[in-house]
Amino acid sequence: MHVAVDAMGGDHAPREVVLGAYQAASEAGETSVLLVGDSSLLESELRRLGRMPENLEVVHAAQVVDMEDSPTAPLRKKKQSSIRICADLVKAGRAQAMVSAGNTGAVMIAAKMVIGTIEGVDRPALAAEFPNPRGRTVVLDVGANVDTKAGHLREFAVMGHFYAQEVNGIHSPRIGLMSIGEEDSKGTDLTREVFDVLKGTGLNFIGNVEGRDAFSGSVDVIVCDGFVGNVLLKSAEAVADLMKNMLRRELQKSPLRQLGALLARPAFESLARRTDYREYGAAPLLGLQGGCFVAHGRSTAVAIRNSIRRAAGFSEAELHLKIQEKMVRLHSEEQRFLDQAGIQAG
Amino acid sequence: MHVAVDAMGGDHAPREVVLGAYQAASEAGETSVLLVGDSSLLESELRRLGRMPENLEVVHAAQVVDMEDSPTAPLRKKKQSSIRICADLVKAGRAQAMVSAGNTGAVMIAAKMVIGTIEGVDRPALAAEFPNPRGRTVVLDVGANVDTKAGHLREFAVMGHFYAQEVNGIHSPRIGLMSIGEEDSKGTDLTREVFDVLKGTGLNFIGNVEGRDAFSGSVDVIVCDGFVGNVLLKSAEAVADLMKNMLRRELQKSPLRQLGALLARPAFESLARRTDYREYGAAPLLGLQGGCFVAHGRSTAVAIRNSIRRAAGFSEAELHLKIQEKMVRLHSEEQRFLDQAGIQAG
Numbered sequence: 001m002h003v004a005v006d007a008m009g010g011d012h013a014p015r016e017v018v019l020g021a022y023q024a025a026s027e028a029g030e031t032s033v034l035l036v037g038d039s040s041l042l043e044s045e046l047r048r049l050g051r052m053p054e055n056l057e058v059v060h061a062a063q064v065v066d067m068e069d070s071p072t073a074p075l076r077k078k079k080q081s082s083i084r085i086c087a088d089l090v091k092a093g094r095a096q097a098m099v100s101a102g103n104t105g106a107v108m109i110a111a112k113m114v115i116g117t118i119e120g121v122d123r124p125a126l127a128a129e130f131p132n133p134r135g136r137t138v139v140l141d142v143g144a145n146v147d148t149k150a151g152h153l154r155e156f157a158v159m160g161h162f163y164a165q166e167v168n169g170i171h172s173p174r175i176g177l178m179s180i181g182e183e184d185s186k187g188t189d190l191t192r193e194v195f196d197v198l199k200g201t202g203l204n205f206i207g208n209v210e211g212r213d214a215f216s217g218s219v220d221v222i223v224c225d226g227f228v229g230n231v232l233l234k235s236a237e238a239v240a241d242l243m244k245n246m247l248r249r250e251l252q253k254s255p256l257r258q259l260g261a262l263l264a265r266p267a268f269e270s271l272a273r274r275t276d277y278r279e280y281g282a283a284p285l286l287g288l289q290g291g292c293f294v295a296h297g298r299s300t301a302v303a304i305r306n307s308i309r310r311a312a313g314f315s316e317a318e319l320h321l322k323i324q325e326k327m328v329r330l331h332s333e334e335q336r337f338l339d340q341a342g343i344q345a346g
Numbered sequence: 347m348h349v350a351v352d353a354m355g356g357d358h359a360p361r362e363v364v365l366g367a368y369q370a371a372s373e374a375g376e377t378s379v380l381l382v383g384d385s386s387l388l389e390s391e392l393r394r395l396g397r398m399p400e401n402l403e404v405v406h407a408a409q410v411v412d413m414e415d416s417p418t419a420p421l422r423k424k425k426q427s428s429i430r431i432c433a434d435l436v437k438a439g440r441a442q443a444m445v446s447a448g449n450t451g452a453v454m455i456a457a458k459m460v461i462g463t464i465e466g467v468d469r470p471a472l473a474a475e476f477p478n479p480r481g482r483t484v485v486l487d488v489g490a491n492v493d494t495k496a497g498h499l500r501e502f503a504v505m506g507h508f509y510a511q512e513v514n515g516i517h518s519p520r521i522g523l524m525s526i527g528e529e530d531s532k533g534t535d536l537t538r539e540v541f542d543v544l545k546g547t548g549l550n551f552i553g554n555v556e557g558r559d560a561f562s563g564s565v566d567v568i569v570c571d572g573f574v575g576n577v578l579l580k581s582a583e584a585v586a587d588l589m590k591n592m593l594r595r596e597l598q599k600s601p602l603r604q605l606g607a608l609l610a611r612p613a614f615e616s617l618a619r620r621t622d623y624r625e626y627g628a629a630p631l632l633g634l635q636g637g638c639f640v641a642h643g644r645s646t647a648v649a650i651r652n653s654i655r656r657a658a659g660f661s662e663a664e665l666h667l668k669i670q671e672k673m674v675r676l677h678s679e680e681q682r683f684l685d686q687a688g689i690q691a692g
Contacts, residue, residue: 068529105527131592133588133592146533146534147535180489180572180577210576210577211576211578211579211582212580212581213584214581214584215581215584224577226526227533227534228574228577230526230556230557231570231574231577232557233557234557234558235558235561235581235582236557236581236582236585237558238559238561238562239561239582239586240585240589241561243585243586243621245479246617246620246621247593250612250613250617251610251613257609257610257613259610260605260608260610261610263605263606263609264597264605264606264607266596266603267593267597267603267607268596271589271592271593274592275589275592
């Protein structure tokens with residue numbers, strides 16, 4: 001199992017990325033890491049860390065995609081960028097997955113155009129998992145697509161279904177459509193259209209859900225437009241951070257509170273861990289012919305290490321192949337049904 | 347100052363609504379409460395509470411709008427409903443504002459059609475305030491409108507500007523446009539169009555913001571479509587609730603943690619208060635010729651009491667008249683500018 005890591009992407013690149021990759025390679029015997037970026041820079045970072053693990057290899061990339069670059073940079077002006085080379089490595093089969101904390105738009109375009117989508121998928125979707133009292137809820141798309149059409153949201157529902165089955169081990173995942181009221185008639189023109197489409201899929205579609213359901217445990221997969229999903233993802237992170245900061249300040253306001261905080265410290269540490277994106281690692285971009293994981297721009301070494309582990313785990317489970325196989329089966333069954341009914345597929 | 351309260355709306359109606367109204371009337375000498383609903387039911391609830399405050403009056407309503415009713419019910423089949431009668435009281439000048447925890451869609455339609463919008467406003471917007479480390483950020487719209495056009499978002503920006511000035515005392519509120527990246531070019535076709543419109547308003551428009559900015563203190567007003575705002579509002583509440591529940595469970599896992607929690611209890615209470623929608627009371631529907639406050643469906647007596655206080659405060663400050671005056675001035679200045687330039691207003 002090989003994971004290509006964009007060493008030049010993210011707020012703390014390359015130092016934290018190199019450290020995270022170093023840790024992942026040192027720990028995981030089965031996983032090899034291809035660290036992609038300016039080789040002289042990366043080698044000097046690696047020298048600081050001591051003996052180079054055997055399963056860590058530096059791959060040179062002469063260019064870097066900046067945050068200001070157009071998302072299409074890896075396809076045009078920056079074909080020698082670390083993002084592009086990561087995608088090339090996956091395409092060539094030298095790596096099974098890539099991880100990047102860099103320019104999200106550029107990562108997604110490079111993945112879609114270089115690695116390519118699987119049969120039956122027009123738009124890859126970024127999937128995020130949120131904690132709830134009983135487990136995890138998958139929300140997709142959280143930012144790969146805006147201005148999506150009903151057919152795309154249907155693809156997201158199908159990919160979310162298989163993701164929840166394969167990754168979260170849920171036999172019949174409950175699929176919800178993000179809306180602003182639970183009644184069937186609520187929402188926009190688009191959500192009403194998607195509602196009818198999803199009712200016809202044979203998935204375990206439970207109807208409209210609301211923002212609160214991403215954290216309640218009442219649904220396993222939530223389908224939404226990437227604009228809405230992105231606002232949800234970023235605001236949820238911000239609320240969690242704000243609350244932790246508020247609590248920290250409140251706990252320092254008196255010696256008694258400080259003592260209480262000291263005694264209860266493991267509780268705070270556990271809460272912090274359970275609500276920290278760094279622990280989850282990167283978000284998978286689903287629907288590709290290989291693995292692509294978008295890490296948080298603020299990723300530290302811990303986040304990168306966990307992202308690499310996650311990418312390796314997904315690749316080992318061959319999640320993208322399973323999704324492809326099931327998408328193809330679903331499409332052929334649908335086609336047979338449509339043929340029998342004498343209807344032309346739309 | 348008179349506030350009409352829909353005693354039949356919300357998960358805990360009428361009991362908690364009656365109690366909240368009773369408390370608000372008992373405390374606030376200047377504010378009278380008109381409690382609207384089934385009079386025999388309300389009078390029996392009030393008898394349980396003891397002596398009736400002089401500034402509390404029951405107004406009979408023979409019908410109730412259910413959660414399953416169409417939002418247009420107060421205009422058609424349920425003209426004798428408590429929601430409709432609340433709006434009638436504001437329209438007639440017998441109350442300066444109304445408060446309801448009932449069917450949000452019905453409240454908004456009744457308010458728009460019965461109370462009416464102010465000059466220059468086509469779509470009223472529901473405004474929510476979120477805490478940030480330095481103060482509060484106003485987000486609008488959080489659910490009154492879906493499928494909004496650029497011109498509507500411009501109205502929201504102007505109303506948000508005056509709200510932040512009048513209510514939060516900010517001289518030159520920073521206005522942000524909700525998007526999925528901070529660069530000017532990011533977002534949907536709609537947000538790119540609104541971006542250009544807002545640049546031309548003379549407001550302190552700081553450009554695109556992201557979900558996290560609702561909680562960071564980097565912006566005072568965020569403008570968005572009601573669908574996105576509603577997802578933001580409901581998910582933020584859910585994250586806060588989830589974190590408080592997680593923390594509660596973590597703190598009970600050992601005797602030492604329990605002792606720590608006991609010592610630090612005031613810190614948790616303060617956090618809970620600062621992140622509880624009940625403390626803020628209802629969200630104002632801006633752009634009307636009178637006050638209308640949409641309370642949370644799960645409102646308890648505390649939330650209703652705070653909502654009534656808030657409604658009374660806004661009405662006292664004549665916020666809606668101030669917004670109207672400023673909207674009219676803004677429009678006439680714009681018209682003069684357009685006339686001078688020989689351009690027809692769009």
